[in-house]
Amino acid sequence: MKKVLHKLSNFKIGTTLVLIVLVAIWSTPTVGLLLTSIRSQDSAQSTGWWTVFTNPLGTDWTLQPYINAIQGGMLDSLLNTMIVTIPATVLPLIIAANAAYAFTFIQFKGREIYFASLVALMVLPLQSALIPVLRGFVWFKQTTGIQLLGNYPSAWIVHSAFALPLAIYILRNYMLTLPPSLLEAARMDGASYYQIFWKLVMPMSIPAIASFAIFQFLWVWNDYLIAFIFVGEQKPVMTWKLMRMLGQYGGGWQDVAAGSFISLVIPLIVFFSLQRYFVRGLTAGAVK
Numbered sequence: 001m002k003k004v005l006h007k008l009s010n011f012k013i014g015t016t017l018v019l020i021v022l023v024a025i026w027s028t029p030t031v032g033l034l035l036t037s038i039r040s041q042d043s044a045q046s047t048g049w050w051t052v053f054t055n056p057l058g059t060d061w062t063l064q065p066y067i068n069a070i071q072g073g074m075l076d077s078l079l080n081t082m083i084v085t086i087p088a089t090v091l092p093l094i095i096a097a098n099a100a101y102a103f104t105f106i107q108f109k110g111r112e113i114y115f116a117s118l119v120a121l122m123v124l125p126l127q128s129a130l131i132p133v134l135r136g137f138v139w140f141k142q143t144t145g146i147q148l149l150g151n152y153p154s155a156w157i158v159h160s161a162f163a164l165p166l167a168i169y170i171l172r173n174y175m176l177t178l179p180p181s182l183l184e185a186a187r188m189d190g191a192s193y194y195q196i197f198w199k200l201v202m203p204m205s206i207p208a209i210a211s212f213a214i215f216q217f218l219w220v221w222n223d224y225l226i227a228f229i230f231v232g233e234q235k236p237v238m239t240w241k242l243m244r245m246l247g248q249y250g251g252g253w254q255d256v257a258a259g260s261f262i263s264l265v266i267p268l269i270v271f272f273s274l275q276r277y278f279v280r281g282l283t284a285g286a287v288k
Contacts, residue, residue, distance in 0.1 A: 037065050037257035044254055065258035069245065074259050077241035082266070083152055084227055084237060085220040088159035089213055095160070096167030097209065101197050103168065104175040105183065115172070121165040130229065133158060137230075154230040159220050167212050174208035175201060210274040217270050221263075238263050 035049040040060035102108075103115050137149050148154040178201065186196050202209075224239035231237065236244070242259050245252045 033257050034261060036254060037261055038063065039254075040064070041254060065254045066262065068252075068255045069259040069262060072241070072245055072255065072259075073236070074238075074241060074245075074262055077236050077238045078263060078266070080231075080235045081221060081227075081238040081263075083235075084155050084159075084231065085217060087152070087156045088163075088220045089216045091156055092160040092163040092167050092216060093209060093213060096164055096171055096212070097202065097205070098197070099164070099168045100171035100175055101193075101201055103172050105196075105201075106193065115168075118165050119169055122169065126162055126225070129162075130225075133161075134229070149230060150232045150234060152231065152235070155227055158226050158230055159216075159223070163216050163219075167216070170212050171205060171208050174205055178204055214271055214274050218267055221267055 032049045035052055036044050038061055039049070039052070040062045043060045103111060134149070137154060141147050141149070148157070183196055183200060186200055191199070222239065224237075224243070227237040228240055233240070238259075242256050242263070245255045245259055
């Protein structure tokens with residue numbers, strides 16, 4: 001017994017050391033980017049960021065890159081990114097939750113075929129659908145006179161459409177783990193499908209909803225392609241602004257480092273606020 005406990009103790013120590021090494025390796029680029037963003041331009045161009053550890057007092061510290069990023073319109077681009085990201089996260093969650101509920105608890109003909117076809121859409125490359133989607137928006141403008149391209153709703157629609165297959169897949173797998181007896185009891189008490197959905201299924205599915213919300217929020221927040229094509233330069237998002245700050249010859253890389261750290265604040269708040277649901281939502285339904 002003592003040998004087993006000793007082996008387990010050594011295993012835990014070894015695992016902890018491996019994790020510490022991995023975290024150090026993973027964090028090195030981030031630390032370097034942070035130190036670069038608070039050094040003067042001359043110091044950053046003449047010496048590497050790691051030299052600050054040998055001579056921290058001899059380094060010219062400055063917040064000028066952050067001032068440049070804010071004066072360059074970084075805060076406005078963050079606001080535009082929020083306007084794109086929040087609806088593009090909430091909208092697919094609402095649609096996917098209803099669809100997952102139907103695929104899980106409502107019997108209809110061809111349910112498994114429809115679900116398999118929907119899951120197959122997850123492998124569809126986003127880039128291959130951009131031209132058909134653009135042609136669809138042009139047709140919509142010609143038919144109704146409503147211009148979606150260059151406005152926020154076009155990005156909401158595209159982001160939501162590409163997020164739905166994964167969202168439905170995650171939420172359905174989680175809903176399969178819910179106790180059927182509880183839902184059947186509610187149905188026997190006279191609750192309708194939508195009463196069961198809003199009062200039972202949705203509250204119990206919070207871990208899966210939060211897990212997908214993290215994925216979707218981070219994907220939309222860091223997206224450049226869809227926002228640039230469907231929203232454009234008139235309402236620049238954060239990724240487009242960072243690219244413009246870099247300049248034609250890369251001279252603004254310090255401002256980009258500062259702007260990157262400014263843009264980190266909101267995603268970190270979202271992640272840590274929903275972190276407790278993350279693992280539960282992803283692992284539910286994995287083991288039967």
